[in-house]
């Protein structure tokens with residue numbers, strides 16, 4: 001077995017993402033010699049011990065990070081600033097502080113200034129997930145064949161960046177290095193806008209008068225069903241994502257609304273070729289995704 005990338009990995013948050021990393025690290029043994037888990041509630045930590053996905057749990061984040069050469073923030077991004085403030089004085093000199101948050105400019109803004117001298121901050125974002133949350137939702141193949149976007153801060157120790165990349169490679173991920181603003185625009189279109197649309201369409205269906213709403217549920221066709229799966233995602237996590245990627249999300253939403261208006265116009269005025277062309281583009285994107293094994 002290869003030498004573990006880290007001696008002690010502290011996971012602050014053990015929901016879908018944190019518990020998936022924990023499972024992989026426990027199974028493989030070459031990511032970290034010791035896994036320490038922290039969460040907001042003792043109930044989650046008790047469950048982590050029952051599941052056997054960490055060596056040790058700590059309710060106090062400061063205690064969890066003591067002696068850890070890697071600390072990974074795996075809570076909703078809105079909680080990062082308070083967490084960073086709580087752990088900053090206890091981070092070990094030379095440790096790597098990384099995260100899995102879905103937004104990157106806000107994380108660099110909120111956490112960056114709190115990182116003590118001598119601690120290497122390496123923001124990252126695994127592009128994998130499901131609509132489920134909590135420690136039971138994680139699984140060890142979650143990141144297999146999926147991308148992790150690593151967003152290094154200029155001037156950061158190269159060895160620290162490389163260790164974070166190696167951790168994700170051992171989780172089964174492929175690595176792409178990205179600038180923070182570019183990251184936020186890309187995820188706004190591929191992830192945040194689709195979620196916004198899914199939450200909205202479910203709200204629209206729910207607003208229908210009683211009789212139609214029941215019919216919606218009874219006859220939910222594949223189209224609506226797929227939206228409801230996405231819309232089942234964790235409210236706190238997505239609230240934080242929307243509020244922390246505001247500009248990129250609003251820009252993509254404005255573009256989308258323009259395109260939706262163009263489609264509405266084609267439908268209203270009976271423009272079959274516009275409608276057909278739009279659908280063909282959708283099919284083409286789906287085919288490319290299948291070819292890239294990201295479907």
Ligand code: NAP
Nearest residue numbers: 013014015016017039040041044075077079102129133134
């Ligand atoms: P999750 O399943 O809801 O788990 C969140 C974890 O964070 C739980 O352990 C929770 O503890 C803890 N937590 C919640 N609020 C907290 C607070 N205010 N302070 C400290 N800890 C808190 O979430 P997740 O889906 O794993 O998402 C975690 C992070 O990964 C987020 O930043 C998200 O943006 C990012 N991400 C998510 C996905 C996805 O598809 N879900 C994909 C990529 C990246 P308790 O259980 O005790 O409440």
